[in-house]
Amino acid sequence: MTLAATALASALLVSACAAPSADSPTASVDRPWDEVLAEAEGQTVDLWMYGGDDRGNAYVDDVLAPAAADLGVTVRRVPVADTKDAMRRLLAERAAGEDDGSVDLVWVNGDNFATGQEAGAWLCGWSDDLPNMRYVSDEDPLVSEDFGVPVEGCESPWHKAQFTFAYDSARVTDPPTTVAGLLDWAEAHPGRFTYPAPPDFTGSVFVRQALYALSGGAEGVPAAYDEGAYGELTPPLWERLRDLAPALWREGRTHPRDQVALDRLFADGQVDFTMTYGPATLTELVADGTFPPTTRVLEVEDGTIGNASFLAIPASSPDQAGAMVVADLALSPEQQVAKADPDVWGQFTVLDIALLEDEAARAFDRLPDSPVVPAYDDLSRNAQPELSSSWVTPLDEGWRREVLGRP
Amino acid sequence: MRRVLPVAGLVLALLWLVVPLAPVLVWAGAERWSYPDLLPGAWGVTGWRDAAAAGLPFALLRSLALGLAVAAVATPLGVMTGRVLGWRLTGRPRLVVAALLVPLVLPPFAVAMGLDVVLIRVGLPELVSVVLLLSVVAIPYTAYTSATAFARTSPELEAQARALGATPRQARLRVVLPAVRGSILVAALLAFLVGWSDYVVTLLVGGGQLVTAPVLLGAAASGSGNDAAVAAMALATLVPPVALVTVAALRVRSSGRTAADRLPESVPPEERMR
Numbered sequence: 001m002t003l004a005a006t007a008l009a010s011a012l013l014v015s016a017c018a019a020p021s022a023d024s025p026t027a028s029v030d031r032p033w034d035e036v037l038a039e040a041e042g043q044t045v046d047l048w049m050y051g052g053d054d055r056g057n058a059y060v061d062d063v064l065a066p067a068a069a070d071l072g073v074t075v076r077r078v079p080v081a082d083t084k085d086a087m088r089r090l091l092a093e094r095a096a097g098e099d100d101g102s103v104d105l106v107w108v109n110g111d112n113f114a115t116g117q118e119a120g121a122w123l124c125g126w127s128d129d130l131p132n133m134r135y136v137s138d139e140d141p142l143v144s145e146d147f148g149v150p151v152e153g154c155e156s157p158w159h160k161a162q163f164t165f166a167y168d169s170a171r172v173t174d175p176p177t178t179v180a181g182l183l184d185w186a187e188a189h190p191g192r193f194t195y196p197a198p199p200d201f202t203g204s205v206f207v208r209q210a211l212y213a214l215s216g217g218a219e220g221v222p223a224a225y226d227e228g229a230y231g232e233l234t235p236p237l238w239e240r241l242r243d244l245a246p247a248l249w250r251e252g253r254t255h256p257r258d259q260v261a262l263d264r265l266f267a268d269g270q271v272d273f274t275m276t277y278g279p280a281t282l283t284e285l286v287a288d289g290t291f292p293p294t295t296r297v298l299e300v301e302d303g304t305i306g307n308a309s310f311l312a313i314p315a316s317s318p319d320q321a322g323a324m325v326v327a328d329l330a331l332s333p334e335q336q337v338a339k340a341d342p343d344v345w346g347q348f349t350v351l352d353i354a355l356l357e358d359e360a361a362r363a364f365d366r367l368p369d370s371p372v373v374p375a376y377d378d379l380s381r382n383a384q385p386e387l388s389s390s391w392v393t394p395l396d397e398g399w400r401r402e403v404l405g406r407p
Numbered sequence: 408m409r410r411v412l413p414v415a416g417l418v419l420a421l422l423w424l425v426v427p428l429a430p431v432l433v434w435a436g437a438e439r440w441s442y443p444d445l446l447p448g449a450w451g452v453t454g455w456r457d458a459a460a461a462g463l464p465f466a467l468l469r470s471l472a473l474g475l476a477v478a479a480v481a482t483p484l485g486v487m488t489g490r491v492l493g494w495r496l497t498g499r500p501r502l503v504v505a506a507l508l509v510p511l512v513l514p515p516f517a518v519a520m521g522l523d524v525v526l527i528r529v530g531l532p533e534l535v536s537v538v539l540l541l542s543v544v545a546i547p548y549t550a551y552t553s554a555t556a557f558a559r560t561s562p563e564l565e566a567q568a569r570a571l572g573a574t575p576r577q578a579r580l581r582v583v584l585p586a587v588r589g590s591i592l593v594a595a596l597l598a599f600l601v602g603w604s605d606y607v608v609t610l611l612v613g614g615g616q617l618v619t620a621p622v623l624l625g626a627a628a629s630g631s632g633n634d635a636a637v638a639a640m641a642l643a644t645l646v647p648p649v650a651l652v653t654v655a656a657l658r659v660r661s662s663g664r665t666a667a668d669r670l671p672e673s674v675p676p677e678e679r680m681r
Contacts, residue, residue: 052630078615079626102614
């Protein structure tokens, strides 16, 4: 106990004294979990997360936080308008060499994780040792890489997402079967399709999905960004999206600002397709009458993009043990199944059901079958990996310049 | 024509302020509002219930505390600076004015981004840093407001009180201060508003310790689909300052009138001639 505590203290001291560098500090290896639990007791974990998702907020406040309280850890949710706000704060703490920071846990993936990793702002080498990691498959590429950046124990998986198109089968009688086919359908049905404007999260992934479709699939696009590939692959993409624009909703002069705004257009019957990175919510939207009962998920033969999001602990966090306990709790089968319930939040689990004990596996089986959304296994068939996060900004910028700016 | 233009301008300015608020007002009472209806299909208080569940009451209390703290720091400092400027007690008024302009010229975002690293290094508690930084932003407002008030009030007032036997302290607190009371109230109000409505400094420098109404509102408004709750939060954040400004405006008007009535007695005729 004392030895481990001294080791941790000196690790903190070293990381605090050293000039900020790109080397991520590492949590002391192979600490017995009981010690982490004991140290966590009484700590308050500031969880910074995007606050624009009501159901996500409610899940953390009403399900995760009470369970953490039972372990003696208080979860304080700090709502932010953009995860970049959390990044600004923790990078400032990193630059100041602070070891008593105010961010203990961040809901993160992609670009923001890569930024923190470059600055050495994350605590590393801890997530593989979480007890509940035994239910996560070693071979799952979604969990071992985050938008092309190796995770290396610097964040623990929280949930999976699968990009999904949904349509109203009463209005679309000839649904397309590929993404390229979807673009053709949009062109043939003026005013009945649109997508959120990047850099919105959903609009951004739609553009990447279109890039795959026009480049011969994910294999046609190098996962790591390079200017040559960008210069070669994007002109046809921009041309296709520019040509498509006049056939979009409101002649493409304006775009919905995010997925929920697109959902509203779909619910109001103004467009025939919507798209989301969180398809589990479709079930509830149909059940409560927001979406028509004839809503169906589009089966895309060439597969759609999937990703995972994570919980990361900043190196400057003073409550690292508490943060690890919360991250492990969030990964537990009980929490993962509660979170996957469409009535709660409807986020796909990162656990491998085959690795679960019988009782826990049955709990996942008992989750209500959706009349709208196929099971994750079907949904993620032929799933394509996300591009590296360094692709995201150039593509968002390129879309704004080449498609939005040149009608 | 010459009369119509200013009135039309005033009406336009008021419309410009009020029209964008109309949807917020309607949304705050809407249960469901879908295209292409001009008005919500169902009315209700769901928005307010959701906003309360998201922690709006405590966020408003935190905003109140922050506004009061900023006013408590920035008002006395501003009044002192305003006295120096208004009564021309310094040989270098331009230097003071230039120094006061700096926080107004620099956007708070830039200040917060640059200073947060420094403040963390210094090791001040986050809440103290937030109040200090916001006070720096507020002092130009309090200083200018009180400078105009002092410029309107004769420095002779203090001298006369002294001549009548008041100590310097009494002269300032019981004679000069009441004479500029209305402006000090306005100055304090402006400082309060700086603290009440800030987002960037509160979040980044405060390190998330202080979830005030604007922080909550900003996070909620960044998603969509909860328009009613966002509208309720926006309204709850907006109404207290508007009410305060209205009350202050009414009070300043009436106290201004009485001060003007009193002035002829306190200043001898030959003084007024000058």
